[in-house]
Each structure stands twice: as structure tokens, then as C-alpha cells.
Amino acid sequence: QKEVEQDPGPLSVPEGAIVSLNCTYSNSAFQYFMWYRQYSRKGPELLMYTYSSGNKEDGRFTAQVDKSSKYISLFIRDSQPSDSATYLCAMSPILNDYKLSFGAGTTVTVRA
């Protein structure tokens, strides 16, 4: 069993739709949860991170963590064509420990 499971998609939505992405994990030691965005031929770029359970909002992006279910989500509201990218979840048991465990990434296309 993979430590972090993420549906690779692809996911295609019309502009303005809500994009919903999620990951499940098996290691209960994970405390820090991150979402990265990766454009084609570029490296991953940190979008958001959250600690333990709860919600965090940053503009059009909302990250949710449910540790009891070992399930994390990322929502993108009012999606734009510029949001078309691969979204990767990543997690770690220790703050600022970047020996991260990544999901496989979900490829998202937002159609104009």
C-alpha cells in the first residue's frame, strides 16, 4: 500500500467551476500537510500548508485536513485557465522537515 494515495485524474472543468482535489494517507504520524502546484516542465511550487486537522483559506484556495479519516482536500474556487497544472499533496511528520511523502499528483485542466 502506498503511503499517500492521490487520484492522478486527469480532471477537466470549465472556467469558474470549483475544483476539488484530495489525498488519503496511511501514516498516522503525518502532522504537516502541503499542496504543491506544478506547471509543465517546472518544479513544484508550494501553494498552501496546514498543520494537523482543520481548514485554511488563501484567496481562492481552501485546504482541509481530517486526521481522523486520514484525508486531505484542496478546493479551488472560481477556477481560471491559469490554474491548469498538476497538483501534488505532500506531507511530513515534522515541521520544516522536507523529507516529504508525495502523492502522485492530479492533472487539472480548466477550459476557457
Add this chain to the structure above:
Amino acid sequence: EAGVTQFPSHSVIEKGQTVTLRCDPISGHDNLYWYRRVMGKEIKFLLHFVKESKQDESGMPNNRFLAERTGGTYSTLKVQPAELEDSGVYFCASSHYPGQGEEKLFFGSGTQLSVL
């Protein structure tokens, strides 16, 4: 501020040859990480330097891989001899040491390695 720089961006070699990948981290970043993504799989941790010292190399696949970070600046990752299963994208990332600045991991664009 310049980002993390990796080169070459692409490398195509034959099985049995040697390849050296280079990473220039963001200036002032003591932490340097190597990650790898093989086709169809998730990004996997390879190793972590703090300045010139290897902090954790538990992700290195085998002794055909050798990483160095001379003087705590740039890093190289050598694969010798390369095998078919070494093909993938190799990412380098850097960050400040905790307490020394913005605590966030910055990735380079990666080196696409193809072993034929």
C-alpha cells in the same frame, strides 16, 4: 532573487554510462534536497544536505548514486553506471535552515534523465 537552478535540463545517455547532475540552490539556503520522480510514480526523497554534510541519505536507491555538496554551495548527483530504471526527473530543492529565514521549500525545474 534567483531560484534553484538545475542543469542540464535534459540528459540522454546509454546504459552503463556516467551522468552528473548539478544543482545550484538559492543563495544562503543551508538545506538542499534531491528528489526523483520515475515515470508514473510519485516524487520520492533521495537525500538531504545541511551545508556540506549529508543529513539523511536514506532515499538513495543504491551505491551507484553519489551526491556531493562542495563547500556547502552547489551540489552534484552522479549516477555511475546508469541503468534503465534510473530514468526519470531529478529535482533539487533548497530552503533556509529553521529560524534563519522564510521556511519554505523551493524546487528547481528538474533534470529529465533518459537512460537508453
